[in-house]
Amino acid sequence: MRVLVTGAAGFIGSTTAELLLSEGHEVTALDNLVTGFRDNVPTGAEFVEGSVGDRALIRALGHFDACIHFAGLIAPGDSMARPETFFTMNVAQTFELLEGLIENGVPRFVFSSSCAVYGDRVTIPIDESHPTAPHSPYGESKLVVEHGLKWLSQLGKIKTASLRYFNAAGGTPLHPENHRNEFHLIPLTLAAAAGDRDGISIFGDDYDTPDGTCIRDYIHVADLARAHVLAVEALDRHDALTLNLGSGVGYSNREIVEAVARLTGRSFPVRYVERRPGDPAAAVASNDRARDVLGWELTHSSLDQIVTDAWAGYQQR
Ligand SMILES: NC(=O)c1ccc[n+]([C@@H]2O[C@H](COP(=O)([O-])OP(=O)(O)OC[C@H]3O[C@@H](n4cnc5c(N)ncnc54)[C@H](O)[C@@H]3O)[C@@H](O)[C@H]2O)c1
Known part of the structure; x- marks a missing residue:
């Protein structure tokens, strides 16, 4: 497969790009390095420095079999101070990216969502039918994108998987966790x-x-990366997926x-x-749903x- 990985200079994107390459896939890594590190981009990936919101650039990148979209701003606390920036970066730019992908006929899109879409926890464990009511603009930005993706898949534009991660943690020798302004x-x-x-x-x-x-529920980044590869494959069998990724x-x-x-x-x-x-x-x-649908083992x-x-x-x- 030829896969576009956005945010591949970040923690989870770089680990997933590395896994894709190790399994023989071709990876184009798109990142504007706003918070990521150039050194994180795996050897063997084609690196493109640029923004997911640059639709002309996305169009020029051509066709892919799938896009896995990790790029975005990630700190809920920062989003309380700069909500407008979070909606621009995480929502508006994501739909610019999608416009370009759809124009290029890219058939599959896997999205980094978050457990931040859930509001006050009514039940534990939280399954995907739990009410959503985010506590931060960050969580809301993820939910708005999820809603848009449902329409895009329902209307046959692109198949989509929204993966709601709990707390990503751990690290691999090639890609240790390294966030600027660490808050985890x-x-x-x-x-x-x-x-x-x-x-x-x-x-x-x-x-x-x-x-x-x-x-909190901590999920190792190696298990998260595996779930992304499985999600791309699962979009052969499904038009739209919403899945929790946590350890349980x-x-x-x-x-x-x-x-x-x-x-x-x-x-x-x-x-x-x-x-x-x-x-x-x-x-x-x-x-449970991620295990059933993806055949995911932690x-x-x-x-x-x-x-x-x-x-x-x-x-x-
Ligand atoms: N880390 C977690 O625990 C966690 C939990 C839930 C969801 N997520 C989501 O997973 C994704 C990846 O998280 P991470 O921990 O790897 O974060 P990260 O900050 O390490 O990586 C994000 C990457 O996106 C890039 N980026 C940001 N905006 C961009 C843009 N407009 N164009 C191109 N590149 C851009 C950054 O430079 C960075 O390399 C994010 O979308 C985040 O919201 C993370």
């Missing part, structure tokens, strides 16, 4: 373990959870911090501070494997 708990805690920051703050220890801290297991913030201390053998200050507005007590995926997403791989990547960097 595991890499921040690893930085504390490495002595690169003054400890770690946990927001809230009075939630209605067994140890009082928030519970929740870990509390306290458990994450303890796992980092145990697996790195380092101690560091842990501060329990005020809750952060908008943080739900728990977010854990039901991944092979890397135990907590110990995630933290061990993330620590190896942190030290490598």
Whole structure:
């Protein structure tokens, strides 16, 4: 297959591009490096520096068998300060990309959505029929795109898969997690373990959870990458898919911090501070549909494997 991977200089896009190449596919990596790193683009991919919102560029890239669209702004907190930028980058530019792809007859589109589309968690685990009511412009930007994609597939323009990731984590030797302005708990805690920051703050220890801290579902980036390749293949059999990608297991913030201390053998200050507005007590995926539809098996997403791989990547960097 010839695949266009947008955001391939980022964490999940680079890992997925690497997997596609290792399986003999041809990859064009499109990234404007607004937050990504040129070094992350896998050797063997054709790199195009540019924006997904540049429709003339997309048209000039020609035909692909599929596009996997990772490019976008990712920090929900930033989206509260700059909602207009998030809607421009994540929504308007995505539809510019789609216009170009449709003009070029690209038949399949796989989209990085997020568990941020779900609002207050009514049921745990969360399945795909759970109500959606995002708490941030970031989550809303993902949901708006999902709605548009449903129409595009229903009207026969392009087949689409919206993949709602929970917390991407871990890392592979070639593509360790490396976000500018990091806000994810595991890499921040690893930085504390490495002595690169003054400890770690946990927001809230009075939630209605067994140890009082928030519970999240962590999915190893290698398992996420595999799901994308399977989703492209599944669009041969389906016109439209909406799938959760999570491990189905929740870990509390306290458990994450303890796992980092145990697996790195380092101690560091842990501060329990005020809750952060908008943080739900728990977010854990039901991944039954993804397993059924994709035949997806998780092979890397135990907590110990995630933290061990993330620590190896942190030290490598
Ligand atoms: N990391 C997570 O836990 C997580 C969870 C849910 C969903 N997602 C989604 O997965 C996708 C990838 O996340 P990531 O963690 O790899 O992020 P990342 O920041 O590492 O990668 C995003 C990449 O997109 C590029 N980019 C941004 N806007 C662009 C544009 N207009 N044109 C071309 N390139 C552009 C950036 O330069 C960067 O390389 C994002 O869409 C994100 O919203 C991530």
